[in-house]
Amino acid sequence: MEDYGAFQKTLMSDPMTLSKTEARQSLYALLAAIPFAAAIMAATFALAEFAV
Secondary structure, three states: OOHHHHHHHHHHHHOOOOOOHHHHHHHEEEHHOOOOOOOOHHHHHHHHHHHO
């Protein structure tokens, strides 16, 4: 069985970091998700109007 304490110590001492390309891709993905989130919220409010 592995030593969980050593594994956790490794995780704490070496945090995962994103490269510039990965950071840029995640930013673009976040920006691309905004219109979808807005559409879902609009649909939810439109449907809630009929429920109330």
